[in-house]
Amino acid sequence: MAPPQGKKPGNGTRTHEVKGIRRRSLLAGVAALGVAGATSGCSRVATADTGDGGHLLEQLRAKGVVRLGLAGEQPYGYIGKDGKMTGSAPAIAERIFKRLGVERVEPFATEFGSLITGLNSLQFDCVAAGMYITPERCGQVIFADPEYQMRDAFIVPKGNPKNLRTYKDIARTGARMATGVGYAEIDYAKEAGVKHITTLPDQLAGLLAVEQGRVDVFVGTAVTVRNVVKETGTTKVEGTPEVTPYMDGKPVIDVGAFAFRSPETHLRDAFNRELHKMRRSGELLDVMRPFGFTKDQMTTITAKEKCKP
Incomplete structure (x- = not known):
């Protein structure tokens, strides 16, 4: 999921455990990876807008490692049961960068709201967190397709x-809604007239809030909702079919992509070429399917289309 850039999660999060899924261990793992990433950040590679597409790809090949900015959220990039970073974005990055001549990917975990700042301050080399493409962000970074x-x-x-099937249903019934801190779903709910909106740290906290009757509904991306319901094995709640949000009366379908520093068009274009090959062959879906994605989540929308105001 990709909340609006610049909004950060709140503090004071309680620790929860549901059938072996511990939020404390998840967050501790993210913090540990963040420290490791910060240590490796001393070897930052400076880039400048020389107008020739940048030289980062050549520098990454020489180093043999690329640093990925991740936000520690399922299913995009998170800590697995083995304590290692996993998710759809790292899995894609590992294959593409290896084909570009960069043998190793190294995670740098941070808060979602710090991803663009961290990228542009050279803490890592690209954002691999399923970040939604918006015109505002397109003014700060360049996106792969x-x-x-x-x-x-x-x-x-x-x-x-x-019987909550749409955002309008939530507004009509006066249901108490929760979603993640800074999530795009906040704006979709407000657009539909929802009045009672609570923000929570993540989808697991949202599931627990619904189970305990503290809210009537938690809203997230379809794949996030599907995964957390399945992984917890809960019998008290369920996920609904997919919901299309509306803004200004028009349906919205969000898309997520890797982001790069603006001068590095050479790296972005090389990444795109490999991504397009994976999509055409069906390999992209094969890589993403274990993380809960389906054929319905595949897209041919381009970054250029989504960057238009």
Whole structure:
């Protein structure tokens, strides 16, 4: 999921455990990787806008490693049960960069709201966090073409007693809604007239809030909702079918992509060529499927289209 850039998660998060999924261990792992990434950051490679597409790809080949900026969120980039970073974005990055002559990917975990700042301050070499492409962000970074498109879904009590299928349903019934801090879903809900919106640290906290009756619905991306319901094995809540949000009366389908520093068009274009090959052959879906993505999430939308105001 890709919340609006610049908004950061809140503090004071409680620790929860659901059938072996510990938020404390998840966050500790992210913090540890962030420290490791910060240590490796001393070998930053300076880039300048020389107008020739940049030289970062050649520098990465010489070093043999590329640093990925990740936000520690399932299924895009997170800590696996083995304590290592995993997710759809690292899996894609590992294949593409190896084909570009860069043997190793190194994670740099940070808050979502710090990803663009961290990229442009040379803490890492690209953003690999499923970041949504928006015109505002296109003024700060350059995007590869999207690897996925995404609609939303709701976590609701078993049986969906309030029959919540759309954002308008949430507004009409006066249901108490929760979503992630800084998530795009906040704006979609407000657009539909939803009045009662709570923000929570992540989808697991949202699932627990619905289970405990503290909110009536948690809203997130379809793949995030599907994954957390499945992985927790809950019998108290369920995920709804996919939901299409609306802004200014028009349906919205968000897309997520890798982001690079603006001068590095040479690296972005080389990445795009390999990504397009993976999409055409079906390899992209094969890589993403284990993380909960389906054929419906594949897209041919381009970054250029999504960058238009």
